[in-house]
Amino acid sequence: MTDKKIGFGAEYNPTKFDHPTLAAIYACWNDKRGARKMPSRADIRPSELKDHLGWVIMADVLPGAEEFRYRLIGTLVTQYFLAETTGKTVSEAFARMNDTVRDAVLAVMRVVARDGVPLRASGDANAFAVGFEEFDALFLPLSDDGETVNVILHAFVFDRPDVLMARQIAKSNGGKLVPRAKKDNAA
Numbered sequence: 001m002t003d004k005k006i007g008f009g010a011e012y013n014p015t016k017f018d019h020p021t022l023a024a025i026y027a028c029w030n031d032k033r034g035a036r037k038m039p040s041r042a043d044i045r046p047s048e049l050k051d052h053l054g055w056v057i058m059a060d061v062l063p064g065a066e067e068f069r070y071r072l073i074g075t076l077v078t079q080y081f082l083a084e085t086t087g088k089t090v091s092e093a094f095a096r097m098n099d100t101v102r103d104a105v106l107a108v109m110r111v112v113a114r115d116g117v118p119l120r121a122s123g124d125a126n127a128f129a130v131g132f133e134e135f136d137a138l139f140l141p142l143s144d145d146g147e148t149v150n151v152i153l154h155a156f157v158f159d160r161p162d163v164l165m166a167r168q169i170a171k172s173n174g175g176k177l178v179p180r181a182k183k184d185n186a187a
Contacts, residue, residue, distance in 0.1 A: 010108065014120035014138070019157045021052045022138045026118070029140045029153060037116055038141045041151045057154040059090070065113040067091060067106070068152065077156050112139045113149040134159060 017023040028048055032039035041058075049056060054076035059068040068090045078084050085093035090109065094102035104121075112119050122136040135158045142151040 009122055011120045012115075013118055017120075017136075017138070019136055021055045021157050022120070022136060022155055024052055025049060025056070025153070025155045026138060026140070029118070036146055038143050038146070038149070040144050040146075041142045042144075044142065044153060052155065055155050055157050057156060059109065059152045059154060061109075061113045061150050061152065062089070065110060065149070068109050068113075071151075074156075108137075108139055109152055112141050112152055116141045116143065116147070116149050 014026070017026060028044065029039060032043040046053060054074040056072065056074045057070060057077055058072040059070050061068055070085050070088055070090070070093060073084070073086050083093070083096070090105050091102055094105060108119055108121050111117075118141070119139045120137065121139070123134065135156060137154065137156045140153040141149040142153055143149050
């Protein structure tokens with residue numbers, strides 16, 4: 001993820017991924033679904049994703065598919081967001097950020113739950129909230145009955161060295177994230 005993205009983008013049914021974690025998780029999901037529209041949660045074994053678990057999120061789809069509860073959040077994702085939100089709803093997890101971030105995450109998850117299709121989202125999170133770096137994410141539907149999405153398998157990746165440096169700066173700044181400097185494209 002060397003080329004910086006500006007803004008936010010989404011892609012339905014993605015098949016190509018820059019990050020090996022997204023590629024591996026998609027390949028596992030695709031293999032497990034076989035001829036079905038989507039696999040079930042029981043089809044996905046954590047041991048098959050062990051090299052990628054730090055980047056993985058699993059969220060339960062709550063009744064009405066308007067809200068989601070995080071059942072699992074990988075350690076690397078927790079480092080990115082500076083918070084442990086396992087057990088919280090998306091709205092609770094993003095309450096400390098601006099409404100735009102919460103609304104964007106909910107919108108993506110609602111589409112995946114409604115349509116039962118994979119969705120890739122990527123962009124410059126700093127456009128939504130100060131101090132957050134570029135990301136790439138994959139949302140994959142899971143269904144116990146083959147029709148209704150009841151869990152979303154989600155991988156969230158980022159440039160780890162950049163993020164860890166930003167978090168160290170925040171730590172020395174009393175925990176407050178600061179806007180990152182804009183890079184000069186002419187350099």
